[in-house]
Amino acid sequence: RKRTKIADALSPEKIGEEINIKGWVRTRRGNKNVSFVAINDGSTIHNLQVVIEMEKFGEDFLKPITTGASLSVNGKLVASQGKGQTVEVQAEEMEIYGTADPATYPLQKKGHSLEFLREIAYLRPRTNTFGAIFRMRHHMSFAIHQYFNDRGFYYFHTPIITGSDAEGAGAMFEVTSFNLNNVPKTEDGSIDYSKDFFGRQTNLTVSGQLEGELGAMSLGAIYTFGPTFRAENSNTPRHLAEFWMIEPEVAFYDIHDNMDLAEDFLKYLIRYALEHCKDDIEFLAKMYDEELPDRLKFVVENDFVRLSYGEGVKILEESGHTFEFPVHWGTDLQSEHERYLVEKHFKRPVILTDYPKEIKSFYMKQNDDGKTVRAMDVLFPKIGEIIGGSEREENYDKLMQRVKETGMNIDPIWWYIETRKFGTAPHAGFGLGFERLMLFVTGMTNIRDVIPFPRTPNNAEF
Numbered sequence: 001r002k003r004t005k006i007a008d009a010l011s012p013e014k015i016g017e018e019i020n021i022k023g024w025v026r027t028r029r030g031n032k033n034v035s036f037v038a039i040n041d042g043s044t045i046h047n048l049q050v051v052i053e054m055e056k057f058g059e060d061f062l063k064p065i066t067t068g069a070s071l072s073v074n075g076k077l078v079a080s081q082g083k084g085q086t087v088e089v090q091a092e093e094m095e096i097y098g099t100a101d102p103a104t105y106p107l108q109k110k111g112h113s114l115e116f117l118r119e120i121a122y123l124r125p126r127t128n129t130f131g132a133i134f135r136m137r138h139h140m141s142f143a144i145h146q147y148f149n150d151r152g153f154y155y156f157h158t159p160i161i162t163g164s165d166a167e168g169a170g171a172m173f174e175v176t177s178f179n180l181n182n183v184p185k186t187e188d189g190s191i192d193y194s195k196d197f198f199g200r201q202t203n204l205t206v207s208g209q210l211e212g213e214l215g216a217m218s219l220g221a222i223y224t225f226g227p228t229f230r231a232e233n234s235n236t237p238r239h240l241a242e243f244w245m246i247e248p249e250v251a252f253y254d255i256h257d258n259m260d261l262a263e264d265f266l267k268y269l270i271r272y273a274l275e276h277c278k279d280d281i282e283f284l285a286k287m288y289d290e291e292l293p294d295r296l297k298f299v300v301e302n303d304f305v306r307l308s309y310g311e312g313v314k315i316l317e318e319s320g321h322t323f324e325f326p327v328h329w330g331t332d333l334q335s336e337h338e339r340y341l342v343e344k345h346f347k348r349p350v351i352l353t354d355y356p357k358e359i360k361s362f363y364m365k366q367n368d369d370g371k372t373v374r375a376m377d378v379l380f381p382k383i384g385e386i387i388g389g390s391e392r393e394e395n396y397d398k399l400m401q402r403v404k405e406t407g408m409n410i411d412p413i414w415w416y417i418e419t420r421k422f423g424t425a426p427h428a429g430f431g432l433g434f435e436r437l438m439l440f441v442t443g444m445t446n447i448r449d450v451i452p453f454p455r456t457p458n459n460a461e462f
């Protein structure tokens, strides 16, 4: 018999059919005569109840059917008499694929804390919570491709291994083929990278932007969607060492076009989640965050506030609020500042623009005031910065001047700067941190809980 997914078995049209279902036992209860086994196969947050007559199978056969065991069940789908489900399967034949000894299986019927589940990340996808989150992760990924494809953006693949530091922040993981016990040295004692695999020093990418810009300057509108890596030692609920980033880049866009795109894109994704992940959102809301659905709807239905960094800082200074990190013109904003603007002051998402050039990257287009650049950060409730982007400096001399001012090494990015000499044009783009988006749509509060295998300081076991 061909397997029916539980998501499909739950529809009332199937009542009366003989079906096969396969999955993992979530719970089992019952008495001497009848056993009720809730099975989940990952296709939905909902379990399917299997009703087993003890007499038919015998005590010995049924004993290993405990939480975590995997089963195949043939039986008739019938309307359920019991509370909590509309349909159930009356077991006729059963096969146990694998048992899960309750004495050693770490996941039990009772709820486990998110902290505990982080320690057994290799098993947590089997829980209701992580099933919901990882299904939503899939749907959001799909929606991202759908959004850009429908609007004529090309998915442009940028390298994972690069020779450059796109953000100029220096927080990179080095990639080397050297045997670390025998690293070739030059005469002056420094590492001889010319003998390394690529003949140069390389690292895992911190952003696909620089290469993405080259895509936009030929294909018109592109986006990247891939893993990025940062070795910044920020052990926070919002930072990962390996995270996924979506970076659209568009030729002939200015910062206003860029803000319009960012707002429309985020609203599309959140609307998509509300429409396609209803059951999972409902479950997560019930378990962790009752305001989640309303918060999502609110963001979809309301305009984002747009104002300059300078205006934002003024509001913070005049707020009378005591921040852990004091704030004045020139300081990089902390998430407490961002969240104050979003949650306390405006009570809606905010796009801040025109940051001081000193706290932003070298490639951002300079304003005429000589002090600020055309940067834009999108700030979200509960998250703080969810998107960072800018209009790019397309003028060769001005870009070179910023490279010099910031003291960057031009050698690994000469090709990027060179493009300003050949058919340069205005363009803009941004980066959305995929896990920050996932935090928002799931209502989770720790970024380690929205990626299957989080990479954070001292954490790469599984």
Ligand code: 4AD
Residues within 6 Å of the ligand: 166, 167, 206, 207, 208, 209, 230, 238, 239, 240, 241, 243, 245, 247, 248, 385, 386, 387, 388, 389, 390, 429, 430, 431, 432, 433, 434, 435, 436
């Ligand atoms: O603001 P960031 O550093 O900007 C860039 O990398 C640009 N090259 C993007 C562009 O213009 N194409 O990072 C962009 C976003 C942030 O707003 C945040 O959502 C996310 O990436 N992000 C992180 N997410 C998880 N862990 C980290 N360590 C992150 N660092 C940045």
Ligand code: MG
Residues within 6 Å of the ligand: 385, 387, 388
């Ligand atoms: Mg940023």
